[in-house]
Amino acid sequence: MLLPPELEPVSFSAEVKDSIGTFTNVANTVFKPAGEGPFPATVLMHTCGGLKGPPNAHMKEHARTLLEAGHVVLVIDSFGPRGFDSCATRVLSHSAGIADAYAALALLAAKPFVDKSRIYQTGYSWGAFVSAHLASPQSARLVGADLRFAATVANYGSCAFKQYQLVLSDVDRPLLMLMGGRDGEVSAAPCFPLLEQMKAAGKPVEWHLYPEATHGWDKPGLATKGYAYDAQVTRDATARMLAFFAAYR
Numbered sequence: 001m002l003l004p005p006e007l008e009p010v011s012f013s014a015e016v017k018d019s020i021g022t023f024t025n026v027a028n029t030v031f032k033p034a035g036e037g038p039f040p041a042t043v044l045m046h047t048c049g050g051l052k053g054p055p056n057a058h059m060k061e062h063a064r065t066l067l068e069a070g071h072v073v074l075v076i077d078s079f080g081p082r083g084f085d086s087c088a089t090r091v092l093s094h095s096a097g098i099a100d101a102y103a104a105l106a107l108l109a110a111k112p113f114v115d116k117s118r119i120y121q122t123g124y125s126w127g128a129f130v131s132a133h134l135a136s137p138q139s140a141r142l143v144g145a146d147l148r149f150a151a152t153v154a155n156y157g158s159c160a161f162k163q164y165q166l167v168l169s170d171v172d173r174p175l176l177m178l179m180g181g182r183d184g185e186v187s188a189a190p191c192f193p194l195l196e197q198m199k200a201a202g203k204p205v206e207w208h209l210y211p212e213a214t215h216g217w218d219k220p221g222l223a224t225k226g227y228a229y230d231a232q233v234t235r236d237a238t239a240r241m242l243a244f245f246a247a248y249r
Contacts, residue, residue, distance in 0.1 A: 006096055007143055009103035010081040012074070016111075020064045027051050027077035030111070031063065033070050037113035040245065041072035042120045043104045043149075045097060045127030047216065048087035050079040058218045059124070065238055072114050074107070076100050087126065094164070095142060097130035102145040109147055120245045121152045125186065125215065128157025132166040135175035135205075148173055151248040153241045156180055156215050160190035167194065167205070174204040176244045178237050180213030184226050208240060 013029040020031060033039055044063055049056045063073045078100050084090045101121055109116040123131035131154035133139045140148055151174035158179065159167040167175070177195065179188035188209055198205050210217070216227035218234040 007099040009099040026075040032072045038115035040118035041108045041114045044075045045123040047125035050086045121149045124155045128154035135171045135173045136168040158186045177207040181211035183215040185215040
């Protein structure tokens with residue numbers, strides 16, 4: 001299928017690594033636990049901050065946690081290969097993020113050590129917007145994908161942002177929304193009563209609101225942006241994510 005330039009996904013390294021150290025570059029590289037598998041796998045997608053710089057080291061920590069939990073992991077860098085580092089330079093469309101996610105899914109599904117029925121996605125802020133879209137079959141049709149993610153988790157995202165509807169009415173894949181009650185950047189308000197109504201209609205949506213959490217609860221050193229790092233919320237969100245993934249296999 002010939003895709004328009006916006007939907008041409010980033011490329012991934014052919015190398016497969018087995019550990020994530022202090023100086024490891026996790027961008028667009030597959031990491032696997034020891035052993036033959038098959039293992040569950042998770043695609044991680046970053047915030048508007050991208051992957052460069054100390055405030056964005058949280059993505060490496062999330063990858064390490066998932067690897068230690070027995071998941072194959074792939075952290076997508078959607079910005080760097082396209083020539084910029086953050087949304088301060090350019091705002092990448094959600095469609096491009098969707099294309100990257102499905103390219104990562106196809107790559108992982110072809111690995112003999114991956115259980116292709118247990119490939120998940122989790123996103124943070126900008127990446128969480130992509131997570132919400134992936135729960136709709138429209139995302140797969142956009143890029144002509146045959147495979148779908150088993151489940152997705154959106155961290156400090158929302159159901160709508162500015163003029164964009166993120167959680168679509170035809171959601172057919174499990175979606176967990178983790179949101180902050182004091183998020184001044186991406187409000188949880190558009191999700192209510194929408195999520196309750198969708199769940200009542202039988203849609204596979206779940207959510208949890210952390211009343212005192214801000215945007216970027218897992219990113220230390222960004223108090224000037226209104227982000228309050230919360231280690232407890234970060235641990236709880238990770239635990240909820242892993243439990244949610246384990247329920248869909």
